[in-house]
Amino acid sequence: MIPDVPNSDSEPGPFTENTDTTASSLIDLQSTSREVHLKIEGGRRLHGEVALKASKNAAVALLCASLLNHGITRFLNFPRIEEVTRMIEVLESIGVKTNWRDNNTLELHRPKKLNLQNLDEDAARKTRSVLMLIGSLMHDHEEFEIPYAGGCKLGERTVKPHQYALEEFGVNIIATDKQYTIKVDRKAPGEMTLYESGNTVTNNTILAAARTAEGTFIQAASCDYMVQDLCYFLQKLGVEIEGIGTPLLHIRGLSRIKKNVEYAPTEDPIEAMFFISAAVTTDSEIVIKRVPFRWISLELMKLKKMGLRYTLSSSYKAYNGHVDLADLTIHQHEGKLCALPDKLHPNIWPGLNPDSLPYFVPIAGVATGKTLIHDWIYERRAIYYGELSKLGIKVELLDQHRVYVQGPSELVKANLSCPPALRPASLLLVGMLAASGMSVLRNIYVINRGYEDLAARLNMLGASVEIFS
Ligand SMILES: CC(=O)N[C@H]1[C@@H](OP(=O)(O)OP(=O)(O)OC[C@H]2O[C@@H](n3ccc(=O)[nH]c3=O)[C@H](O)[C@@H]2O)O[C@H](CO)[C@@H](O)[C@@H]1O
Numbered sequence: 001m002i003p004d005v006p007n008s009d010s011e012p013g014p015f016t017e018n019t020d021t022t023a024s025s026l027i028d029l030q031s032t033s034r035e036v037h038l039k040i041e042g043g044r045r046l047h048g049e050v051a052l053k054a055s056k057n058a059a060v061a062l063l064c065a066s067l068l069n070h071g072i073t074r075f076l077n078f079p080r081i082e083e084v085t086r087m088i089e090v091l092e093s094i095g096v097k098t099n100w101r102d103n104n105t106l107e108l109h110r111p112k113k114l115n116l117q118n119l120d121e122d123a124a125r126k127t128r129s130v131l132m133l134i135g136s137l138m139h140d141h142e143e144f145e146i147p148y149a150g151g152c153k154l155g156e157r158t159v160k161p162h163q164y165a166l167e168e169f170g171v172n173i174i175a176t177d178k179q180y181t182i183k184v185d186r187k188a189p190g191e192m193t194l195y196e197s198g199n200t201v202t203n204n205t206i207l208a209a210a211r212t213a214e215g216t217f218i219q220a221a222s223c224d225y226m227v228q229d230l231c232y233f234l235q236k237l238g239v240e241i242e243g244i245g246t247p248l249l250h251i252r253g254l255s256r257i258k259k260n261v262e263y264a265p266t267e268d269p270i271e272a273m274f275f276i277s278a279a280v281t282t283d284s285e286i287v288i289k290r291v292p293f294r295w296i297s298l299e300l301m302k303l304k305k306m307g308l309r310y311t312l313s314s315s316y317k318a319y320n321g322h323v324d325l326a327d328l329t330i331h332q333h334e335g336k337l338c339a340l341p342d343k344l345h346p347n348i349w350p351g352l353n354p355d356s357l358p359y360f361v362p363i364a365g366v367a368t369g370k371t372l373i374h375d376w377i378y379e380r381r382a383i384y385y386g387e388l389s390k391l392g393i394k395v396e397l398l399d400q401h402r403v404y405v406q407g408p409s410e411l412v413k414a415n416l417s418c419p420p421a422l423r424p425a426s427l428l429l430v431g432m433l434a435a436s437g438m439s440v441l442r443n444i445y446v447i448n449r450g451y452e453d454l455a456a457r458l459n460m461l462g463a464s465v466e467i468f469s
C-alpha cells in the first residue's frame with residue numbers, strides 16, 4: 001500500500017505536487033542563481049513576421065524518449081529553453097552525451113549503462129517532466145529513484161495517474177522521504193485505460209509501451225500535440241503505433257532499440273497563442289509563421305466570433321512530414337472586438353487547449369463586454385489572472401477557478417514579479433507590451449522555461465524589450 005503523504009508548503013508531496021503560492025510570490029525553487037528581468041517600453045504597435053519555435057512540451061517528452069534508443073538521436077528544430085537545459089543537465093548527469101551541433105540541433109547518445117546514482121537532483125526538481133523518465137528507465141533498471149517533480153506551481157497536480165498507468169507494466173512507485181523509489185517487475189498490460197487523459201501520463205505510458213514487444217492498447221489517451229509529436233518520433237525508431245491523434249492508441253513496441261535517428265518536433269501551438277495574444281492586446285497586424293493551425297482551431301474559431309480578423313496562408317507540412325502548418329496573419333481589430341456571451345473554458349484536445357486559455361485573459365481585456373473564463377483544469381491558476389488588474393485590466397476573481405474580465409480597458413505600466421507559472425507569467429509580458437510607458441517584469445526564468453529568445457523576437461516585431469540582471 002502506498003502512503004499518501006500530505007504536501008508541505010515548500011516541497012511538493014509524493015502524489016500531489018506544486019502546492020500553490022500566492023500570485024505575487026517570487027520564484028524560489030525555480031529560479032537560477034542569477035535573476036534576469038525585463039524592461040518593457042510598452043504601448044507600441046507590433047508589425048512584421050515571427051516564426052514559431054518547437055514546443056517545450058514535446059521537447060521534454062522527446063528528451064526522455066531518447067533514452068529508449070541505444071543509437072544516436074538527433075533532434076532538429078529543437079527549442080533552446082530553460083526546461084530543455086534542465087533536462088539535458090539531468091541526462092548528462094546519468095551519463096548521456098549531449099551536443100548542440102548548431103543553434104537548434106541537439107545530438108544525444110546514451111551509454112550502454114546509465115549512472116542513475118549520479119542523477120542531478122537540483123535540475124530534476126525544477127521540472128515536472130522527470131516523471132517521464134520512469135517510462136524510459138523501467139526497461140533496463142529494476143530499481144531506481146527519481147526526485148519529486150517540480151514544474152509550474154498551479155495548485156495540486158496529481159501523480160496518481162502515472163502510478164496507476166505504470167503499475168500495469170509491473171512498475172511499483174513508492175514514495176519515500178523526498179523521492180520516488182521505483183521497483184520494476186516487468187509485465188505486459190495488453191489493454192489498459194488511463195485514470196486521466198493527461199498529457200505527461202499518456203506520454204509516460206507510451207514510453208513504457210514503446211519497448212514492450214507485446215501489443216499495448218491504451219484507452220483514454222490524450223490526443224494533444226506533444227503526444228502526437230512523441231508518437232511520430234517513436235515511429236521513426238521503428239515502434240508501431242496506430243491511432244495517433246485519437247484516444248485509443250495501439251502500440252507494438254520493440255524489446256531493444258538501436259538506431260541513428262533524426263527528428264524535428266513541430267512548432268508550438270501555445271507559442272502561437274502567445275503571439276496572437278500580444279498582437280490582439282496591442283491591436284497590431286503581424287504574421288505568425290509556421291503555425292500548426294489545426295491544434296488551435298477552436299481558439300481561432302472563438303477569436304473569429306469575438307470579431308477578430310485573421311488570414312491563414314495555404315498549408316504546408318512541418319519538418320516531421322505529418323503536421324499541417326500555415327502562416328497566420330492577425331489583422332488590427334481597431335477596438336471592435338466583443339466579449340463572447342458564453343464562458344471560455346479549456347478541455348482536453350480537440351477542446352480549447354488548457355495552455356491556450358490564459359492568453360484569452362488579456363484579449364478579453366481589450367474586448368467590449370464581460371467575459372467569463374472558467375479555468376477548471378488547474379486548482380489555482382485562475383488566481384494568477386488577477387495580477388493583470390495591476391496593468392489596468394479589470395479582472396474579478398469569482399472563485400479559485402473563475403474570473404470575469406470586463407473590457408475594454410486602458411492598460412497601464414507596472415513593476416511586477418513573475419508568478420511561478422509559465423503561462424500566467426507570460427500574460428504579464430503581453431499586458432506590458434500594450435501598456436504605455438516603462439514596465440518592469442522581474443525574474444523571467446519561468447518564461448524562459450518555455451519560450452526561446454522572446455525579448456529579441458518581440459523586438460524584431462517592433463517592441464522595446466530590454467533584458468537586465
Ligand atoms: C510537459 C507537459 O506536457 N505539460 C503540460 C501537461 O502537463 P501534465 O500532463 O503534467 O498535466 P497534469 O497531469 O498536471 O494535468 C493538469 C491538470 O488537469 C487535470 N486533468 C487532466 C486530464 C484529465 O483528463 N482530467 C483532469 O482533470 C489534472 O488532474 C491536473 O489538475 O498538460 C497540461 C494540461 O494541458 C499543460 O498545462 C502542461 O503544459
Ligand SMILES: C=C(OP(=O)(O)O)C(=O)O
Nearest residue numbers: 128151152355422423450
Ligand atoms: C503547466 C505547464 O508546464 P509544466 O507541465 O512543465 O509545469 C505549462 O507549460 O504551462
